[in-house]
Amino acid sequence: MPELPDVEGFREVLASCAQGKRIKRVEVNDAGVLHGVSAGRLSRDLEGRRFGEPERHGKWLLARTDGPTVMLHFGMTGQLVCCRETDPPHPHDRVVFTVGRDHLSYRDQRKLQGLWLADDADVARILHDQGPDAMSVDRAEFDELLSRRRSRIKSALTDQSVLAGLGNLLADEILWRARLHSERPADELTDDERRRLHTEMRRTLRSSVRAGRVPTRKSWLTGRRDDPNPTCPRCDGPLNRKRVGGRGTVWCPRCQPARS
CATH class of the missing domain: 1.10.8.50 (Helicase, Ruva Protein; domain 3)
Structure with a gap:
């Protein structure tokens, strides 16, 4: 199961692959990983936006944009992968963001968690019951x-x-x-x-x-x-x-x- 070090690695993948880039297209191959948002709304609200600097809190990854935030939780088998646009699709790529010539893919075999689309109030609500991050607690x-x-x-x-x-x-x-x-x-x-x-x-x-x-x-x-x-x-x-x-x-x- 992904733990804090894995999610920190996914944060670095997101930063190197997509930070500052415009989201050209959002493809939802499996809406079963979406929580509280439809595939259509995810695409409408994110396409044309730019990814900002990502953040992590515990096992949560916050993909900030100049609009809403994509919150990702990786469950047992989730991961975030950066691929070239020409790479063959993977059968477990559930949501794919096209950024420049790259694809940022949420890849998950078992689909136990997934993605949330959140404004600032939603982010605060979802993280409200989380304790302090283990890396930063004094x-x-x-x-x-x-x-x-x-x-x-x-x-x-x-x-x-x-x-x-x-x-x-x-x-x-x-x-x-x-x-x-x-x-x-x-x-x-x-x-x-x-x-x-x-x-x-x-x-x-x-x-x-x-x-x-x-x-x-x-x-x-x-x-x-x-x-x-x-x-x-x-x-x-x-x-x-x-x-x-x-x-x-x-x-x-x-x-x-x-x-x-």
């Missing part, structure tokens, strides 16, 4: 958010109303790096544990954004979690698997004890 706000949550720490990290942008892979990676068990209650963490968690979250996100995704390096938990008999990159001990809050969770029982 230590004081991070402490305040977690200290009042009674849920398990992994559930708090992946709750978009608490902190926007973290998904299953990132949460497991960050908790492993911070040596914290995923089932620890968030409000029981010590000041030192929250400090360590915030530091490792920032480090993990910076590395993931540079890579354009959550890396699958063998020095990362994400590079081991799908092995047949996964072992910890730090201590080489066996990793455990369990569902926590409905999510497949991987951790090292030696490095991440249930109690500190």
Whole structure:
């Protein structure tokens, strides 16, 4: 599933492919990815407009124009792809924006999320229930958010109303790096544990954004979690698997004890 680093990569695709360019044509190949707007209105309201500087908040991408904003959420399998006008069409290209000689395509196999057409009030309404962006939240706000949550720490990290942008892979990676068990209650963490968690979250996100995704390096938990008999990159001990809050969770029982 696309998480914050992936969406930041899509923001860069949008900026390099379309920023400042006029939208010559909008082709909707599958209206099933549109939310609250028809294919005809999407085309009418966007054709002739220019894309401005895109923004990201958590897992949301905001494609600003000199008119309305296109809000994109990528669900499980969505992505944003820049193609040449002469490239063959892809079967999962649901909406295609022609900008100059390029095509900017919203490509999605499973169609679990999609596109919204929003004015400023709509953008504020849709993002109202989102927590602060995980890349920009400072230590004081991070402490305040977690200290009042009674849920398990992994559930708090992946709750978009608490902190926007973290998904299953990132949460497991960050908790492993911070040596914290995923089932620890968030409000029981010590000041030192929250400090360590915030530091490792920032480090993990910076590395993931540079890579354009959550890396699958063998020095990362994400590079081991799908092995047949996964072992910890730090201590080489066996990793455990369990569902926590409905999510497949991987951790090292030696490095991440249930109690500190």
